[in-house]
Amino acid sequence: MKIGFRVIKTAVGTGLAILMAKWLGLEFYTSAGVLTILCIRETRQRSIESAVEKFISCIIGSLFAAAAFKLFGFHPWVITILLLLIIPLLVTLKAGNSVSTSAVVILHLFMLGKVDGLTLLNELGIIVVGISFALLMNIIMPSSEKRLKEYQELVEANFKKIFNEYAIYLRYGESDWDGKEILETQKLIQEAKEEAIRDVENNLLYTENDYLRYFEMREKQFEIIQRIMPLVSSLDETYEQNLIIADYLERLAQGIHPGNTVSLYLDELREIRQNFKKSPLPVERKEFEVRAALFHFVNEMQRYLLIKRELFVQATKRQKRSWKSVFMGTEEGK
Known part of the structure; x- marks a missing residue:
């Protein structure tokens, strides 16, 4: 009990x-x-x-x-x-x-x-x-900070695991991964959002917080991760382009954290797209299908990264509005 x-x-x-x-x-x-x-x-x-x-x-x-x-x-x-x-x-x-x-x-x-x-x-x-x-x-409420941080770390760890498993499949055309992190992550994000909402409701001075925005961002990214899973599973033959994407996913997995490194990976993604365009045309139907799937995969990954960049753009705007209100208040005070 x-x-x-x-x-x-x-x-x-x-x-x-x-x-x-x-x-x-x-x-x-x-x-x-x-x-x-x-x-x-x-x-x-x-x-x-x-x-x-x-x-x-x-x-x-x-x-x-x-x-x-x-x-x-x-x-x-x-x-x-x-x-x-x-x-x-x-x-x-x-x-x-x-x-x-x-x-x-x-x-x-x-x-x-x-x-x-x-x-x-x-x-x-x-x-x-x-x-x-x-x-x-109810004035006395336990802090949600520690629990939210734990959720953040668990979600990011699962994102890393999923991307690394995608990379293994692209590199070797097979994997013994059972996909349990997919189900775990879906549950974790839902629980984390509920915890973040409780945190908002315990702090009556604001209507949302950074953790809530963060987990909403991860939820949108996770939808893309789920969407590209059948795409990855269809690439069961290894080509040069598969290996390039596999290398990229492994680097991306290592860079999953709350900070802003989006621009770096977007630039790298643009280079990959340009290299794909410069590559010789496919000589067989299967290679053509793989190349088309990889282009679609690159586009989805771009959407994945832009979702996070939007989070930081909105954060910068909020910060500017906050400073503007401070300075305006100071001028009015004078």
């Missing part, structure tokens, strides 16, 4: 919320702990969204219940009418997941059998205490 950090936060926050609500002398003080449990989510952003949703639903429940019980008295059928009105309203307000918390408030007032300023203040106190401790607990 494994106890995660979120479980610990939920347990501690729930106990503190109940303790505070009891100390304040609130009736149904245990409900504050229930609210804390419901509002603690995976990220700060989701926790805030849940807290706002629960707060709105509780206020709506309190107001509707106060009006209905005042007008019609404390009867079970009044609760039925209230839920028939409140549930569609909360769904319309996109707070349908908080129907249960609104119902709890309604049932509290029903059990007390009275609606006055003190009872409504009691419910408000429960809501505020429960939500406050949930938000307080």
Whole structure:
């Protein structure tokens, strides 16, 4: 059995919320702990969204219940009418997941059998205490930096392995590779993107981060890697051009890292294309098909490299905008 950090936060926050609500002398003080449990989510952003949703639903429940019980008295059928009105309203307000918390408030007032300023203040106190401790607990969030770095290293290692295996096949026309890195990489990129999104949601000052952009870039590159796999497998005969591409892929594999070395490999790719054009024409059909496949392969690799270059172009633009805003702000300050 494994106890995660979120479980610990939920347990501690729930106990503190109940303790505070009891100390304040609130009736149904245990409900504050229930609210804390419901509002603690995976990220700060989701926790805030849940807290706002629960707060709105509780206020709506309190107001509707106060009006209905005042007008019609404390009867079970009044609760039925209230839920028939409140549930569609909360769904319309996109707070349908908080129907249960609104119902709890309604049932509290029903059990007390009275609606006055003190009872409504009691419910408000429960809501505020429960939500406050949930938000307080979610201030503490573990850093995703280490995990994201691990994902980055694993994805890059798999990219290197795949390119090296492609090179082996192009060089020898056969390989005993089982292709497991293809499936692994697809899963790793998806998990890494989810982790990066959680990191964004835990940092409320920005809507995306460098890791999210990085893994989105790798995802696009991986689509090309998958696309060229059947192309490589069709090149089962060795020609001079195969060996040139194999050498290139081995060098490219060694250069896979977060840094920007795209221009170097693009230049080399252009040279390979020019050399292919200068090569003697194929003398047999099979060689012609191989040459055509290799040209297609070179074009795909160019797209692969341009995807990464675009990442650095966009990063440079963001940096320039950032510096521009700083200088403009300084001028305005003067």
